[in-house]
Amino acid sequence: MARAAGSVGFHVVGRNLVDANGNNFIIRGTSHAYTWYTSQNASFANIKAAGANTVRVVLSNGKRWNKTTPAEVTTIINLCKTNRLICVLEVHDTTGYGEEGAAATLAEAAAYWREIQSVLTGQEAYVIINIGNEPYGNTNATGWIADTKGAIASLRSAGFKHMIMVDAPYWGQDWGNVMRDNAPDVFASDPDKNTVFSVHMYGVYDTAAEITSYVSSFVTRGLPLVIGEFGFNHSDGNPDEDTIMAQAQSQGIGYMAWSWSGNGGGVEYLDMVTGFDPTKPTSWGTRVISGANGFRETSVEASVYGTPVTTTPVTATPVTPTPVTVTPTKTVTATPVTPTATPVTPTPVTVTPTSTPGAACSPVSATISAPFSYDGAGSFCWKTSSLGSYVNSWNMTSLTINGVSFTNKWASSGSFPAAIDGYWYISYSAPYAWSHFEAK
Known part of the structure; x- marks a missing residue:
């Protein structure tokens, strides 16, 4: 060139x-x-x-x-x-x-x-x-x-x-x-x-x-x-x-x-x-x-x-940062594409329950179905009969499924808790407009 x-x-x-x-x-x-x-x-x-x-x-x-x-x-x-x-x-x-x-x-x-x-x-x-x-x-x-x-x-x-x-x-x-x-x-x-x-x-x-x-x-x-x-x-x-x-x-x-x-x-x-x-x-x-x-x-x-110079740190203005981030990336899933280089498969996250499994949130805000995604602040309880092949979330205060925490992590379907009478109840709590959850 x-x-x-x-x-x-x-x-x-x-x-x-x-x-x-x-x-x-x-x-x-x-x-x-x-x-x-x-x-x-x-x-x-x-x-x-x-x-x-x-x-x-x-x-x-x-x-x-x-x-x-x-x-x-x-x-x-x-x-x-x-x-x-x-x-x-x-x-x-x-x-x-x-x-x-x-x-x-x-x-x-x-x-x-x-x-x-x-x-x-x-x-x-x-x-x-x-x-x-x-x-x-x-x-x-x-x-x-x-x-x-x-x-x-x-x-x-x-x-x-x-x-x-x-x-x-x-x-x-x-x-x-x-x-x-x-x-x-x-x-x-x-x-x-x-x-x-x-x-x-x-x-x-x-x-x-x-x-x-x-x-x-x-x-x-x-x-x-x-x-x-x-x-x-x-x-x-x-x-x-x-x-x-x-x-x-x-x-x-x-x-x-x-x-x-x-x-x-x-x-x-x-x-x-x-x-x-x-x-x-x-x-x-x-x-x-x-x-x-x-x-x-x-x-x-x-x-x-020109000639390099030496600099010294400037005292920062004291702040209590408002947690703000756009997650720089997302996991390798959604629409599958066959890579032409080395295939990459995300490693599923082993989820350890942080609350009592089998707990359904209430009242139910809406019934959803995968694929589903949501961005924004607020607290919701969603009900679904299918979560798809994975869930992912970031910038969340809390994200639980049937009482099991999936907060700010990616996890495959093998990590999902047992359904309650055929349903999963998703409790969503987030502070930011850029908070995100998806089930696909």
Whole structure:
């Protein structure tokens, strides 16, 4: 692959990300949940002080959360530049489209980028546009191909010269290999040939073989890849973070850990620091910052900032974080797709009852049938004669089935309690609009 056509900032050369000075750049960063924590701007300096060279910033186009305004985006870019960080900006509202009913389309995300284009133009040396976070769930994921091409075309026709980053479908994990198998076609559709592919690695990638196979498929074809999110644990499995980071380093590809701080709903362990306080790193933060192949060992500042400087942590504003998170992924189920690489089967969770089995909730709010899903705050009692092949939930206060807790976990039908007179009674209690339960 040649240098990206007409590039004025970050551009693709072969499979490498190259900065405006013509030097290779390997992303080492984390995500900052700006759209839910708009006052935590000290995080930019603290992320830099931790050794990162990039921050991925969560924005909203207004579909699901408060729209991030052009003035806010300008402030974010300036904070990135002040702290000598490369800014990856992403619209989070697209998360799980096709399966998540409230999600925005990639076309809607592209419209947002066009709406704020005036504050992005001229920032191509510092900003990478991540069109939309995890833009398809497990349903009709092949729609990702045309929708991604369409979103790229929308930006290019508007005159964007930025490097574009596109997330994979299947909640970012691409377990059905739609992005992997169609990456050459999607890349070719970009008239500027300046698109980078982003896979999110959680429970699907729990073995070294799966990680190595996926990364190698891009490396051997000369396609640009970054690991746009990953964790060391998750409700859908236990990702192999050591291999993820080692592969990123050995193959010269970028990674961005999820996330700096502010997670809730049972995945607080994905915070790198507690309460946005850089003096309180978690075990996950310590692993990413100072562990093998971590920030301290492998991060190199982008050459557009000139001579590297040393930064020190900024005292964080004391907060009691409102638990807010969009679960970065979902388990590998729903519509089965036969992978063309190593098949991945989620490991069922063994459920230990936390209350008396055989208890039916009451009064019954509604009778449901699988497949069924619900997002939102509230308390309900649902009755069903069939739960399908699995259940999954996140950001819940409590989720019980016939008195057995399935709170914030995935479990197969083999873990379901016995029916009560032919029925299962689902007690749902959740505090957030993004709380989720499904039986499929």
